[in-house]
Amino acid sequence: MNTSFLAAVGSGGVVGFMLGLLGGGGSILATPLLLYVVGVTQPHIAIGTGALAVSVNAFANFASHAIRGHVWWRCAAVFSALGVIGALGGSSLGKAMDGDRLIFLFGILMLVVGVLMLKPRKPVSAECRPIDLKMCLATAAVALAAGVASGFFGIGGGFLIVPGLMLATGMPMINAIGTSLLSVAAFGLATALNYASSGLVDWWLASEFIGGGIVGGIFGMLLAARLSAYKTILNRLFAALIFVAAAYILYRNWGTVMPG
Numbered sequence: 001m002n003t004s005f006l007a008a009v010g011s012g013g014v015v016g017f018m019l020g021l022l023g024g025g026g027s028i029l030a031t032p033l034l035l036y037v038v039g040v041t042q043p044h045i046a047i048g049t050g051a052l053a054v055s056v057n058a059f060a061n062f063a064s065h066a067i068r069g070h071v072w073w074r075c076a077a078v079f080s081a082l083g084v085i086g087a088l089g090g091s092s093l094g095k096a097m098d099g100d101r102l103i104f105l106f107g108i109l110m111l112v113v114g115v116l117m118l119k120p121r122k123p124v125s126a127e128c129r130p131i132d133l134k135m136c137l138a139t140a141a142v143a144l145a146a147g148v149a150s151g152f153f154g155i156g157g158g159f160l161i162v163p164g165l166m167l168a169t170g171m172p173m174i175n176a177i178g179t180s181l182l183s184v185a186a187f188g189l190a191t192a193l194n195y196a197s198s199g200l201v202d203w204w205l206a207s208e209f210i211g212g213g214i215v216g217g218i219f220g221m222l223l224a225a226r227l228s229a230y231k232t233i234l235n236r237l238f239a240a241l242i243f244v245a246a247a248y249i250l251y252r253n254w255g256t257v258m259p260g
Contacts, residue, residue, distance in 0.1 A: 007038045012053065012212025014107045019057055020220020021227070022238060027054040027156045028113055030209070031106060032245045036252075038205070043099030045202055047106075047154035047162075048195025051091075052206045056187030057213055060095055070178030073200035075169055079143045079161075079179070080186040086147025087187040091194040094152045100256040106153055107249030114242040116159055117235050139168040144182070152189040152196070152199050 011033035019027060030050035031043075038044040065071055094102055131189040142164035150157035165171055171179065195201050227234060 004039065009212035009215075011037050011215030012209035014059065014212075015053070015209075016216030016218075017059070017220040018216075020217040020222075021224050022220075022231075022234060025194035027057060027158075028110060028242065029245065030054060031103075031154060032186045032249060033096060033109075034188065034205075034209070035103070036248070038209075040202070040205070042200075044070045044095060044198075044200045045197065046198040047094065047102070048192055049202045049209065051154040051188045051195065052152070052192035052201055052203075053209045053213060055185050055192060056108075058156055058181050058185035058188060058208045058215065060214070060217070062185055063179070065178030065181060068178070070174050071182070072169075072171055072175055072179045075139070075165065075171070076182040079165065080183045081141060082140050082143035083147030083150070083161075083183050083188050084190045086144040086149075086196055087151035088147075088191040090148035090151030091191040092148045092151075092153070092217055094149075095198060095200065100253050103249060104154075104253040104257040107174065107246045107253065109155075110242050110246035110249065113159055114246065117239040117242065139165075144167050146183070147187055147190075148183070150193045154195075155189050156184040156188060175196060190239030197236045 009028075010090050013214060014033065015027055015030050025091055027050075030053055031046050034040045034046040034050055035043065040049070040237070093253065142161075146157050146160045149155075149160060160176075161183050162176045165176040165179055169216070192201055196203075
């Protein structure tokens, strides 16, 4: 058993474990792990491969929420369809950008996500809004923007999609989480296929990464029930991990992006 296989499965396990334990956010570690632990040398291949892994994980979590009745199917379908257009555009822009610059921007994004994870989540009492032109336009705008960001960085984008759905439609958070996962999966798949069309997805590596993610996700979900009382502490620890990873990415790419 070679070290690259262990690194891929182990890294996928870390992402799956974090997703299972925290319910989201863990997928943002996929690209850094592929680059700096697994040893993928091309940033675009890491992003394309990571996007595929994000998509598969999201589909698995979506199925769980769908069984529990947390999904607003009409909103999920419309949001996903519009967002896929944005994801295809965003991933095309990402492919066209220099890889080191793209990863540098990815590091900045990680800092933003880390800050958002540190913000306390207050319970939101949402009221369903009438389905009128204003709501449809707001939903379309949020879907396109979230799709572009997801495709550009090769991430799930749940941290954008969940509040966006709540803002546009007024749906409760649990429904926004369940509904968002179809969009996360669709955006990731669209991004992966766009990158694959340019030969920028390592399919074998993706299968190893996803396999590790499935096992890690099971352990994460089992542990989540026991550590539910410590969710705030876990979020802070994960945010600290994101900050460390972001600092390393910015350090590694600073010289190429900011010469001199």
